[in-house]
Amino acid sequence: MSMNVVVCVKQIPDPAAPPALDPGTNNLARTGKLILDDSDAYGVEMALQLVDAAGGGEVTLVSMAPNGETSGLRTALAMGAAKAILVSDEALAGTDALGTAKVLAAAIRRAEPNLVLAATESSDGYTGTTPVQVAELLGFPSVTFAKKVEISGDSVSVERQTEAGYDEVSSPLPAVVTVTAGVVEPRYPSFKGIMAAKSKPVETLTVADLGLDAGQVGATGARQEITGVADAEARGAGEIVVDEGDGAQRIIAFLEQLKVL
Numbered sequence: 001m002s003m004n005v006v007v008c009v010k011q012i013p014d015p016a017a018p019p020a021l022d023p024g025t026n027n028l029a030r031t032g033k034l035i036l037d038d039s040d041a042y043g044v045e046m047a048l049q050l051v052d053a054a055g056g057g058e059v060t061l062v063s064m065a066p067n068g069e070t071s072g073l074r075t076a077l078a079m080g081a082a083k084a085i086l087v088s089d090e091a092l093a094g095t096d097a098l099g100t101a102k103v104l105a106a107a108i109r110r111a112e113p114n115l116v117l118a119a120t121e122s123s124d125g126y127t128g129t130t131p132v133q134v135a136e137l138l139g140f141p142s143v144t145f146a147k148k149v150e151i152s153g154d155s156v157s158v159e160r161q162t163e164a165g166y167d168e169v170s171s172p173l174p175a176v177v178t179v180t181a182g183v184v185e186p187r188y189p190s191f192k193g194i195m196a197a198k199s200k201p202v203e204t205l206t207v208a209d210l211g212l213d214a215g216q217v218g219a220t221g222a223r224q225e226i227t228g229v230a231d232a233e234a235r236g237a238g239e240i241v242v243d244e245g246d247g248a249q250r251i252i253a254f255l256e257q258l259k260v261l
Helices: 038-054 071-079 097-113 129-138 192-198 247-256
Strands: 003-008 011-013 033-034 057-064 083-087 115-119 142-152 155-162 166-170 175-179 202-205
Touching: 003 097, 003 129, 011 071, 033 038, 033 071, 033 142, 038 057, 038 071, 038 142, 038 175, 057 071, 057 097, 057 175, 071 083, 071 192, 083 097, 097 129, 115 129, 129 142, 129 175, 142 166, 155 175, 166 175
Parallel strands: 003 057, 003 115, 057 083, 083 202, 115 175, 142 175
Antiparallel strands: 011 033, 142 155, 155 166
């Protein structure tokens, strides 16, 4: 069986660098070099393993980023992905989660995948909503928080992580599956992979190329906005309880005050 897997990957500002905000919108500034989100490396690795297990196929990356940025994509291509689709357009500045899902879904359709993989949420946004929105727009079933993924014929079997353990879930293909961190150990790009990545195809598209209305994306189409950003309150000094025979009772009273008990 040949498996064509799309992995949604996000290229984000380096978390090790001091974050900067766009003063006009309070959105995260994305003017410098972007890197592959660590959480997406798990999806890339899972996709590569599934293609290997199937005995054929390829992994296609889909990403949305400003300024034609490909640094993060090249990292994933060096891991072994075959090609990438990048959507980059000035009209996308300020796009919210739903607008992003519309863009990704339109790009994914071009790849005609058997399976779409994504992280449960990005490291710079943390909405956790985009993958299931993509599934809804594509008309695909979705399974979230996968800690194990197996393909059998025309279906996917998933161990879906829960607070109490995991659920065993199966779904027909094509489907969208989000994977948790630690589901696999992402491989390091080899020198050969890094060199090969430089010549792998990256198709760069605009909003118009995808047939989308510019009014659906960008700040104009966004249904959410960041109205203000403030520093987190400094943590106050804690209360020290000196046990003079009544320590347990004082702790219980404190927890009752917080309505923990």
